[in-house]
Amino acid sequence: MARAGLTADRVTLTGAELADEVGLDHVTMSAVARRLGVKDASLYAHVRNLEDLRGRIALLAADEKTIRIAEATAGRAGKDALVAYANAYRDYAHEHPGRYTATQIPMHIDPELLAQAPGPRRAIELTYSMLRAYRLDEPDLTxxxxMMRSMLHGxxxxxxxxxxxHARPVEDSWAxxxxxxxxxxxxxxxHREGDPA
Amino acid sequence: MARAGLTADRVTLTGAELADEVGLDHVTMSAVARRLGVKDASLYAHVRNLEDLRGRIALLAADEKTIRIAEATAGRAGKDALVAYANAYRDYAHEHPGRYTATQIPMHIDPELLAQAPGPRRAIELTYSMLRAYRLDEPDLTxxxxMMRSMLHGxxxxxxxxxxxHARPVEDSWAxxxxxxxxxxxxxxxHREGDPA
DNA sequence: AGTTTCTTCCTAATGACTCTAGGAAAGAGG
DNA sequence: CCTCTTTCCTAGAGTCATTAGGAAGAAACT
Structure with a gap:
């Protein structure tokens, strides 16, 4: 029997591809196994269960998204950086809808796994350092x-x-x-608190 | 055999309650049937399938949320209205996490059903009329x-x-x-386009 | 009351999915 | 060559969604 050469990463990647193609909630253990030419049960040697797999996909997506944003904003500052950041974010979501969906489910991810993944931490650092150009101090910075994350994400x-x-092109509203x-x-x-309408 | 007195609305409501208690993706036909003291198959007389049930929950939530917002903003204007609107929105999401989740999944809802539900249409009207206080014309208004929906939702x-x-209290950031x-x-x-950093 | 009809709910069955347990075989290290 | 670990399989139990067809309650008509 030829070995398929499975690893946790390969399983995760296959799951991520599947998620982008058919939607995250059609990513099943069976479907992933089918695509890998392997029986369902074999996956459980690499991934605890379906929820764990979903968490891993989310982490993968966070890493990829962060890298994209880092590349896009490198060497830019001010509004330039902001626009690059936002577009990289949005483009990633468009290109990888399934992966993106994975990032926004209430994560009950294995804490140990999360500690190893650089994505989430890195993303926060990136955002803070970009916004530091606007010369904000805590707690304004936070x-x-x-606010920025809310807007983009939303x-x-x-x-x-x-x-x-609505008829208005989404691109225009985005800009x-x-x-x-x-x-x-x-x-x-x-604009501090106070000043009613 | 005592009849359970099922209707589409009762099934939907039970599903919504379940969603708030255990999360939307644990809302299964079986679980709803169990709670209603009925066999799975009986539900299919009132609801087309699981996806349809989810759509109905989403519509129910949209209606409820809209009513809350309408009540909260009635008689208010300007910033007062804005804050009331936003808090009603957020409070609803906190009180009904499962229902709220249902509203934000890519909806492939039965168009016929959607046409009957006043919620979504009403919500948009409410938002537009509230923002009209800021004296914006199209396309700025849209x-x-x-932008507002993105921020709140996000x-x-x-x-x-x-x-x-982060350590910073969420309440403070929200305000x-x-x-x-x-x-x-x-x-x-x-702030029209142009003016770089 | 008796009959018809509609709705509501059930039984039964199928197929897909998750996940566990235990076994075999491939590759690595000795 | 032998042993150990990892990788993958077979088998099986349990859950779920969904369909088809039947029975039983309710209501309407005779």
Whole structure:
């Protein structure tokens, strides 16, 4: 019997490919095994169970996305960097819808596995260091990071879910939102609480 | 044999309760049937299949959420209305995590069913009419609506997914984001494209 | 009341999926 | 060549979704 040469990474990658093709919730152990030309049971030597596999796909996606963003923002600053960051984020989600979906499910990921993965930590560092160009101090910096992540994540999410039904092209709204985000970050310290409408 | 008195609405409601308790992806036909004291197959008289049930839960949630928002914003204007809107949105998501999850999956809902449900349409009307207080014209209005929805949706999503690990209290960041959103809407027309960092 | 008809719920069955346990065989190191 | 570990398989139990067809309650008609 020829060995298939399975590893946890190969199983994860196959799962990720499948997720992009048919959607994350059609990624089953059976389907992954089928694609690898292997019986279902064989996968359990490399991956604890389906949930674990999903977690690994999420981690893989986080790593890949972070690398993309790092490459895109390298050598840029200010609005340039912001736009590059946001577009890299969105492009990744478009190219890998299944992987992206995996990143946004409430993660009950194996903590040990998570500690090894550089993606999530790296992503946060990247974001903070990019926003530092806007000269924000804590706790403003954290608030700004959260706001930015919310906006990007939410936009991409709604777009993917078909939430933007209006005739206005999504591209245009996206560009406009980035403009707005930039100005917002520039003037972050100005709009403190208070001042009702 | 005592009849259980099933209807599509009762099945949907049971599914929604289950979703809030154990998470949307643990809502199975079997589980719903068990809770209703009925055999799995009986449900298929009222609901086409599992996907249809999920869609109905999503629609139910949309309706409920819209009603909450409408109540919260009634009689308010400007920033007051914005904050009420956002908090009603977020509170609903916190109280009904399963239902909320249902609203954000890529919906392939029965179009006929969707046409009957007032929720989604009503939600959009509400949002537009609230933002009209900021005196925006198309296409700015649509862009602003999209931005606002993205931010709220994204924030709540990340929060639910445990994406805010930093020490800074989420409540504070939330308040700050609403402040920022308000100022942003007030000055929307000012930050057009161009002006690099 | 008796009959018809519709709806509601059941039994039965199929096929897909997850996951466990125990065995065989391939490759590595001695 | 022998032993050990890893890799993969066979077998099997349990859950789930879904369909088909039947029985029993309810309501409407005679």
């Amino acid at each position: 608030d700004a990071v959260r 936009f991409i999410n709604l777009e993917a879910a078909g939430g933007f039904a 406009r939102c980035l403009d707005a985000l930039h100005t917002l970050l520039q003037n972050w310290h100005e | 862009d602003a609506v999209r 924030f709540i999503n990340l929060e639910a997914a445990g994406g805010f690990a 700050r984001c609403l402040d920022a959103l308000h100022t942003l809407l007030q000055n929307w027309h000012e």
